[in-house]
Amino acid sequence: GKLPIYRLLDYVTGRVTAAAHQIGRPQNPTFRGTMDGAVTWPIFVPGARYFAAFPDRAPAKVASDIRSLETVGFPAALVDAWAAPIPSLNALQVEAINDFGVLDGQHLVVSAPTSSGKTMVGELAALRNVLDRKRAIFLLPLKALVADKRRHFQATYSSFGVRTIEATGETDDITPLLRGQYDIALLTYEKFAAVALTFPHVLRQAGVIVVDEAQMIADEGRGANLEFILTLIRMQRRIDVEPQIIALSAVIGDTNGLERWLGARLLRRNERPVPLDEGLMLADGSFRFIHSQTGKESRSPPIIRRYFGKGSSQDWIIPLVQKLVGEGQQIIVFREQKGETRGCARYLGDALGLPPVSDALAQLPAGDPSQASQDLRRVLGQGVAFHNADLEPEERRIVEEEFRKAGSALRIIAATTTLAMGVNTPASSVIIAGLEHPGDKPYSVAEYKNLVGRAGRLGFAEKGTSYLLATDPRTEFDFWSRYVTGAPEDLFSRFLDKGTDPRSLVVRVLVAARRASVEGVSADEIIDFLEASFGAFQATAQSSNWRWSRDDLVEALGDLEHHQLIEVNDRGNYYLLPLGRLAGESATEVGSIIRLVESVSGLTPDQITDPALISASQSTVELDQVLFPMNKKSTQKEPYLWPNELRQQGVAQRILSAFQRFAVDSHQVTLRAKKAVACLLYISGRPMQDVEHTMTQFGGAFGGAAGPVRSAAARTADVLPTAARVAEILHPGLDLGDRVSRLTLRLTYGIPGAAVDLARDAGTHLLRGDYTRLAQQELCEPAAIRMATDAALLACIDGDAGKLRIIRNAAETIADRRERATIAARPVLEPYVA
Structure with a gap:
């Protein structure tokens, strides 16, 4: 074939520009001159003569037969471990090996639908590095995904001698990670950011870094953090440290150059391993859908008769699920809210009369049931389950594994969207009722496509089906045009968003530049790092004259200096003070450090008690992001009860007054005190149902609050070591090490002090x-x-x-x-x- 010369020039100049920026030597290739007509250039493909001249460059080839992996250096025992769940390699995996060099150290961005086998691409790269006596690091967005991946890796690879470790929170022992005593390490984004900044040698140890759910770089809340991690990895190339990067993404729109920014190639496939009929369940029971074979719109006659009961979505969900279960299918019903999943499971259990899921019931823990635990037992007795954050991790694991099991009695799960991210629970069909997040924020098209991607069980069904409820004409028009026929959003950086604090970026840059503690770092060097980000890459692509705003940087540096996080030396270079180094190394928001200083600076050492540290942590940016129920109409009870409870625990008034600072409204003040009380109750040893009753006694949540209580305690455990270190910096001589270690364990596991040593x-x-x-x-x-x-x-x-x-x-x-x-x-x- 031939390629238009204009496209070739555009591609080459783009790659040269991106590659030059990676090594800190910017180049801007320019073409001057004229061409008449459509000039083309032949496409050169390496052939027999090329490989005869350069035999070392001949890539190893595999076929769909999974045994062909032995020809590219994988031992038979390892291939045996893969062969049981994966009888053959699919086209995506074969292409990644044969055409994209995933086993040869090439950087790769993979965008493909759910259940397409892209995770296996990351595993192949990881095991290739392990066999070459290198180490592999997997980065994942959620602790639950880390736990799920650890179970999978240990089951698959431990018999081969592969050592898998994980690190997600402050209670994890990261000694094996720091000493390189592992083959595969699994970390959350946040944990890796803190480790990589504090212990940069960990980056130098890695042969490959696999970033799962890489589309999260566009997430409003966590995208900037993931982008900083990737920028940090890219910047290591300037000192000849270049681990292979494999970025795995769900289906997205235009990557906007992510692969060029990473110096990678893009492997994109949109076809699914199991065909999908995707569409709308309409008011009359008919199904309007895109046919999986033809790709054209189709409409079936009514396939269900509406059940006239509540006048709500269940009037369609009940008969539809009844029909699908009758056909032998397994179904996931996605609902917007946690309470809706429990309600949905109850009414489906009552209506369908399915046999109990005895195996799952026998495995459920009985020691500390929440209100959600009791509901789960009830619906499992009716052949149904639900899956949401109110269940403890062990309960969710039992539901997931039971649903995956061949011949399982569990036919239906009602779930929130957390089940759709990464957790391997494919269904025959999915039903989606509602597409809004809390706060009336609509789902993105990419989020919706991730939900429908759960439909279709490879090896169990010839196709999957997704039903999005649209029971009035306006909703039908909106859902069809926006979601069913819509394309996923393009990938955009969050690095330059207003919600990203430039002060936090600056202190992390200063930590990454190890000279910041001795010689200091100039403003130009800080800008050089920030301009290596994906956000800057995109901004430059839109305008070649774009530069990072020096005025914004000077403002951020001035504020950091004012709050005594940095200082400037006589050469005009900036270096970190103890508070700034703490902010950078812990990957804690600078705003949180400032608030913690406000909370504990005026205290005496004896006032810095465990309840005080827990309470001070609630003022941070990180804890403000944790959702927690409250009755906003309660103006006399909630706003007074929770602070008074903390006073009775000896929490100083200065900390309680600090709740008022940086609060967007009075409700946030109340919530900070309420979360502190929730944490103290959680570690008191009291039963979870008592904790839930106390937290919801004024309303604000129906069906308990186990999920929010655990979330608040877990996030507090993450932040608490930073809060304690702030106190130690402000009060020299204060040593909180052992107390903090014990307290983070108690918050992580929700245990009384007597059980701490056992929990270690x-x-x-x-x-x-x-x-x-x-x-x-x-x-x-x-x-x-x-x-x-x-x-x-x-x-x-x-x-x-x-x-x-x-x-x-x-x-x-x-x-x-x-x-x-x-x-x-x-x-x-x-x-x-x-």
Whole structure:
């Protein structure tokens, strides 16, 4: 074939410009002259003569037969592990290997639908590096996805000797990560940002970095953080550190140059492994859809008869689910709100009369049920489940694995959108009722396409079907034109958004420039880093004269200097002060550091108690982003109860007054105090249902608040070490290390103080209900555990023999650790005698 010369020049100059910026040597190629007519250039493809001359450049080829992976260097035992769940390689995976060099260290951006096999592309790159004695790092957006991926990797690769570790929060031991004692590391975006900034050698250890859900770079809340990570990785190329980058994305619109910015190639496929009939369920029960075979609009006659009951969406959902279950299908019903998922599961269970899901019911933990836990037990008894954040992770895992299991009795899940991101739970059909986030913000087309992508079970059904409820003409027009026939949004950076604090970017740049603590960094060098971002890349593409605003930078630097996070030396270079280094290394928002200083600066050391640290953490930007229920009409009760509870815990008035600062309204002030109380209740050992009742006694949430309580405690555990370090910087001599370590464990697991040492060793193998029952029976200390009968321990852990072994082993480990600590504390020398 031939290529128009104009397109070739545009492509080459674009790649040269992008590559030059990556190494910090900007170039702007220019073409001057004229051409008459349509000039074309032949497309050169390497052939037999080329590879005869350069045999080392001949790429290894694979076929769809998964055994062909052995020909490119993968051991038979590893291929055996893949062969069970993946009988053959699909076109995407073959193309990634044969044409895009994923096994040869080439950078790659993969955009493909859900269930298309793109995750396997990342795994292939990771295992190739592991076999070459290099390390692989996977970055994921959610802790739940990290846990899901860890279970998958351990099940698939542990028998081959592949060491997989994870790090998502402050309680995780990152020593193996820092020492390179791993093959594959799984981290959330936020955790990796903090690790990479504080311990830059971790980046130098990596052979490949796989970024899952890379479309999150356009997310309003977290996109800027992911972009900073990728910018940091790119900047390492200037010092000859260049791990392979594999960015895996759901279907998106125009990438707007993401692959060029990364120095990668774009592998985009829009076809699905299982065809999808995607459309609308209309008021009369007919189905208007895009036919998977022809790609054209079709409309079936009514396939259901509306059930006249509540006058709501369930009048269509009940008969539609009934029809699909009758055809032997598994269905996910996506609802907008958590309460709607529980309500949907209840009315489907009542209406359909399906047999109970006995296997899942037998596995559910019984120790510390929330209100959602009780609802889950009820609906599982009717062959239905729901999946939302009010369930604890173990309950969600049981639902997910039961739904995936061949021949499962679980036919229906009612879920929020969290089930659609990354978690492997394909269904025969999906039903979507509503497309608005809280606050009346509509779903993006990309989010909608991710939901419908769950329809279609490879190996179980010839096609999938998605039904979006549109029960009036206006909704039908809007949903059809915007979502069903609409294209996903183009990818746009959030780096330059008003919601991105430039002060936080600056301190992270200064941390990344390790000289900032000695020589300082000039404003030009800071701008050089910021202009290496994807946002700057896009801005430059729109206007070649675009430059980062020096005025905005000077303003940010001035504010940082005013709040004593940075200083300028006599050469005009900027360097970090302790508070600034803390902000940068912890990847905490600068606004949060300023608020924490406001909260604890005037306190005496004895006022910096555990409740005080928990309360101070609630004023941060990070905790303000955690949604929590409250009755906004309660102007006399909620605004007074929660601060008074904190006063009774000895929390200083200065911290309570700081709740008023930087608050957008009075409700936010109340919520900060309420979240602090929720955290204190969560670590008190009280049953979750008691905590929920206390938190919702004035309304604001129906069906409990377990999810918000856990979310507030988990985010507080993330922020609390930073809050404590601020207190130590402001109060030299104050050492909060051991207290903070204990408190973050308690917040992470929701446990009383008596169970902390046991939790250090047993970790997530035990649940909150296990820990609290053991603490109530005074069975957390090594001596008590040694003396206890198996029956006494089993009564606290639902009779689980595996947990019993973990507890007994943990008791011995704790005793040994204490003995070593006692020996280490003994003086080396006897008292000196003259």
